[in-house]
Amino acid sequence: EWTPGHVVDDLVGAIREQVGEDRVLCALSGGVDSSVAAALVQKAIGAQLTCVFVDHGLLREGEAEQVEQDFVEATGVDLVIVDARERFLAALAGVTDPETKRKIIGEQFIRVFEQAARDVVHDRGDEEHPVKWLVQGTLYPDVVESGGGEGAANIKSHHNVGGLPDDLQFSLIEPLRTLFKDEVRQVGLELGVPEVIVWRQPFPGPGLGIRIIGAVDAERLAILRRADAIAREELTRAGLDRDIWQCPVVLLADVRSVGVQGDGRTYGHPVVLRPVASEDAMTADWARVPYDVLATISTRITNEVEEVNRVVLDVTSKPPGTIEWE
Numbered sequence: 400e401w402t403p404g405h406v407v408d409d410l411v412g413a414i415r416e417q418v419g420e421d422r423v424l425c426a427l428s429g430g431v432d433s434s435v436a437a438a439l440v441q442k443a444i445g446a447q448l449t450c451v452f453v454d455h456g457l458l459r460e461g462e463a464e465q466v467e468q469d470f471v472e473a474t475g476v477d478l479v480i481v482d483a484r485e486r487f488l489a490a491l492a493g494v495t496d497p498e499t500k501r502k503i504i505g506e507q508f509i510r511v512f513e514q515a516a517r518d519v520v521h522d523r524g525d526e527e528h529p530v531k532w533l534v535q536g537t538l539y540p541d542v543v544e545s546g547g548g549e550g551a552a553n554i555k556s557h558h559n560v561g562g563l564p565d566d567l568q569f570s571l572i573e574p575l576r577t578l579f580k581d582e583v584r585q586v587g588l589e590l591g592v593p594e595v596i597v598w599r600q601p602f603p604g605p606g607l608g609i610r611i612i613g614a615v616d617a618e619r620l621a622i623l624r625r626a627d628a629i630a631r632e633e634l635t636r637a638g639l640d641r642d643i644w645q646c647p648v649v650l651l652a653d654v655r656s657v658g659v660q661g662d663g664r665t666y667g668h669p670v671v672l673r674p675v676a677s678e679d680a681m682t683a684d685w686a687r688v689p690y691d692v693l694a695t696i697s698t699r700i701t702n703e704v705e706e707v708n709r710v711v712l713d714v715t716s717k718p719p720g721t722i723e724w725e
């Protein structure tokens with residue numbers, strides 16, 4: 400009989416057997432998969448695990464705190480936080496091409512993680528118990544998809560922690576590789592992973608960096624972060640989180656339009672709401688969010704985010720539109 404409790408017991412046993420006394424490393428992204436994988440390994444081998452969280456500055460409001468505080472509190476993991484915000488901003492300065500952005504973010508991520516991994520190996524490892532394993536939150540559909548070779552998945556270069564250099568020779572532990580997403584969520588709840596993380600909607604590795612159309616800078620990130628937080632808050636308040644697959648909010652940073660507020664003319668930026676309904680992100684339809692919810696989001700964003708004077712709705716299915724704009 401499938402119960403999350405049985406699954407946890409089985410996987411914990413398997414991880415213990417696989418790892419023995421070795422030390423293990425995990426890159427935490429704040430997403431469901433890496434969080435549940437980390438919590439599972441933590442349950443299995445406790446203090447032998449160190450998690451690394453790279454704050455690249457492209458996160459949404461509250462996300463770093465959820466990992467740094469709530470997740471650590473709930474699971475007790477040993478967490479190394481790397482503040483790489485300046486470094487990512489510097490690397491992205493002036494870059495507008497979507498694939499170039501993705502490539503830069505992916506490369507920087509690997510470099511920062513690599514350095515953190517070396518530091519952990521140095522600080523936490525010892526001769527007898529070297530850091531030998533890297534946890535990955537690979538799910539069953541990922542296993543199937545990557546076996547499928549080329550296809551729709553390669554339209555954009557997706558970024559996960561892969562491609563680590565040869566001198567960091569880790570073997571992979573993929574404790575979730577037999578599970579589907581809904582099973583991972585049940586396992587996460589069983590392990591006490593905070594609900595905000597367990598029920599988190601998909602969020603791309605390159606984060607807000609690919610939701611600013613135009614060059615990424617700190618000011619634009621701050622604008623988008625506020626608009627995004629409002630949209631998420633209202634969708635949650637309306638009880639739509641589980642009906643909607645995700646709702647990217649996109650800042651058209653190089654576009655301006657004329658507006659009016661009070662007696663004054665404004666010349667601000669539009670943001671796009673991109674709510675989608677989907678089963679697996681391979682295809683999607685635009686989600687029919689009730690008009691009153693859209694109205695509230697629009698009013699709040701234009702009232703509360705000074706630089707934004709227009710909110711528009713993306714009503715394109717996938718295909719032809721992808722879910723993200725870049």
Ligand code: XMP
Pocket residue numbers: 555556557558559601602603604605645680681717720721722723724
């Ligand atoms: P697209 O835009 O290709 O997105 O329709 C499909 C799904 O994948 C997410 N996405 C990513 N996830 N790294 C990720 O981990 C990425 O580079 C990436 N790019 C897109 C997107 O949010 C959607 O759920």
